[in-house]
Amino acid sequence: MNAFWVATIGTSVIAFSLKYTGHNVPEKIFSHSKVQAINALIPIALLSALVAVQTFTEKSKLMVDHRLAGVGVALIALFLKAPFPVVVISAAVSSAAIYNWF
Amino acid sequence: MSRIESTTFRDSLSVSFTVGAYGTAFGAAAVANGFSVLQACLLSLLTFSGASQFAVIGVLGAGGSALSAIATASLLGVRNGLYGVIMAPRLKVKGFKRIIAAQVTIDESTAVALGQEVRGEKAMRQGFWLTGFGVFFFWNLFTVAGALGAQAMGDIRAWGLDSAVPAAFLGLVWPRLVTNRDRTLAVGCVVFALAMTPIVPAGLPIIATAFIAIAVGLRS
Numbered sequence: 001m002n003a004f005w006v007a008t009i010g011t012s013v014i015a016f017s018l019k020y021t022g023h024n025v026p027e028k029i030f031s032h033s034k035v036q037a038i039n040a041l042i043p044i045a046l047l048s049a050l051v052a053v054q055t056f057t058e059k060s061k062l063m064v065d066h067r068l069a070g071v072g073v074a075l076i077a078l079f080l081k082a083p084f085p086v087v088v089i090s091a092a093v094s095s096a097a098i099y100n101w102f
Numbered sequence: 103m104s105r106i107e108s109t110t111f112r113d114s115l116s117v118s119f120t121v122g123a124y125g126t127a128f129g130a131a132a133v134a135n136g137f138s139v140l141q142a143c144l145l146s147l148l149t150f151s152g153a154s155q156f157a158v159i160g161v162l163g164a165g166g167s168a169l170s171a172i173a174t175a176s177l178l179g180v181r182n183g184l185y186g187v188i189m190a191p192r193l194k195v196k197g198f199k200r201i202i203a204a205q206v207t208i209d210e211s212t213a214v215a216l217g218q219e220v221r222g223e224k225a226m227r228q229g230f231w232l233t234g235f236g237v238f239f240f241w242n243l244f245t246v247a248g249a250l251g252a253q254a255m256g257d258i259r260a261w262g263l264d265s266a267v268p269a270a271f272l273g274l275v276w277p278r279l280v281t282n283r284d285r286t287l288a289v290g291c292v293v294f295a296l297a298m299t300p301i302v303p304a305g306l307p308i309i310a311t312a313f314i315a316i317a318v319g320l321r322s
Contacts, residue, residue, distance in 0.1 A: 006168040007175075008141045011158045012148035014176040020204040022186020023193075038319030039184050040278070041287060043153060045315035046178055047275035048288040049295035049308040050160050054268035057299045059165045070265025074272050083120075084273045088127050091269030092262030099259050 066102070070095025110218050110225045114232035117210050121152075122240020124270070128155055129248025131267045134258035135163030139249040146245040150238060151208055153274055154178045157308075160267055166305025174305065177312045185212040192226055206234025287318055 055071045056062055074091035082090070125146060132142035137159055145155045154175040161171035186207045192215070195203050211234035218225040255261050279285050291311040298307035 003162060003168040003171075004137055004141055007158050007162055007171040008137070008144055008149075010168065010172040011154060011175040011179075012145065014172065015149040015151055015154055015179045015182070016205060018176065018179045018183040019186050019207045020201065022183035022207065023190040023200055023204045025187055027187055027191055034319055034322065035184075037322045038316050039181050041284070041315035041319045042312050043178055043181060044275060044278050044284055044287055045291045045311040046157065046174060046308060047153065047271050047278075048291040049311040050157060050174075050271045051268045051275065052292040052295045053164055053299065053304075053308060054160055054271065055265075056296055057164060057304075060300055060304055062296060062299060066259070067265045067268065070262055071268050071272060074265075074269035078272065078276045084124060084270075085120075085127075087273045088124075088266050088269050092266040094262070095265030096260060096262030099262070 066095050066098035069098040107225070107228065110214075110221065110229045111232060113214050113217060114229055114236055117214055117233055118236025118240055121210050121237050123244055124152065125241040125244030126248035126251070127266055127270055128152065128159075128241075129245040129250075130252035130255075130263055131156065131248075131270070132159045132245075133249045133252035134263040135159040135267070137162075139246070139253060142249040143242070143245055146242045149175070149179075150205060150241070151179055151182055152241075156267065156270055156274070160271070161305045161308060163267070164304050166308075167303065170303070170305025170309055173309050177309065181209075182207050185209075188212065189215060189230060192223055193230065203230075203234075206231075206238055208234070208237065210234075210237050283318065283322070287315065290314065 051071065055067050056064065070091040073094040074087045077087045077090050128146065129142050132145065133139060145158065149155050157175040157178050158171045161174050162168065186204060189203070189207055189212060193203050211230050214233040215226045215230035218229040252258065252263065258264060275288060279288055291314060294311060294314065295307040298310065
């Protein structure tokens with residue numbers, strides 16, 4: 001079994017276990033304000049790190065290339081309150097344009 | 103259908119279709135990052151949580167190990183568990199129905215359910231189930247379309263798909279940046295992840311930022 005299968009199955013098993021566990025624990029555990037704060041902050045941290053790594057790295061090297069144009073356009077689209085599909089498509093189109101013509 | 107039910111129905115269906123359509127981006131990005139069409143579809147069927155799915159393909163695509171891909175996706179999946187804690191007392195289901203409820207416990211089904219709170223518990227349950235099943239249906243349908251489409255494309259960079267993934271992450275984190283603390287954390291994690299990239303194995307810089315989030319949360 002290669003890494004892709006391990007990741008696919010491992011992620012799926014844990015994802016369901018987390019959801020199911022949640023349905024089986026008493027609600028008062030969640031009422032702690034620090035638990036709620038951490039729950040809101042973890043996705044922010046991980047997603048921000050993923051944006052950075054996917055935009056500026058190749059394996060373990062830092063680099064600036066056509067992807068920066070794509071993500072830059074996505075950022076502008078988000079500032080202009082564009083819906084999610086517009087954000088993703090405008091990023092892809094501008095990145096492809098830079099990659100194909102330069 | 104009563105007036106209450108039609109409002110809930112409309113909320114659920116519009117969320118289901120628009121969110122489900124992002125499945126195209128996931129399917130395409132999964133194939134672009136080296137996953138097969140079957141693996142892309144299994145992730146949407148079984149993991150069924152957008153941010154976690156994008157994280158798995160993102161970490162492996164960036165050269166990270168299966169373990170760091172699973173760890174990152176699972177840390178993102180913790181919030182679904184907490185949604186389960188909130189939804190369980192309102193759904194009041196047991197056995198097989200609870201298993202199904204757990205699988206469709208995601209950002210959108212919980213958000214629509216909580217949005218119906220003023221209309222009563224029955225509307226909340228309807229919103230949860232309609233949105234859960236609706237997103238599940240469209241998300242999986244569009245994943246297949248995106249995966250097959252990307253397979254036919256060839257060089258994914260020529261189509262901009264390598265930028266679609268970070269753009270999707272940016273779109274996912276954007277609505278979460280409400281307070282100055284959120285924005286400071288986001289910028290800090292960007293700088294931290296990039297600074298660590300040349301030093302530690304791929305994938306670890308991403309997971310490590312979860313500990314920054316925990317530290318910030320404990321200090322609040």
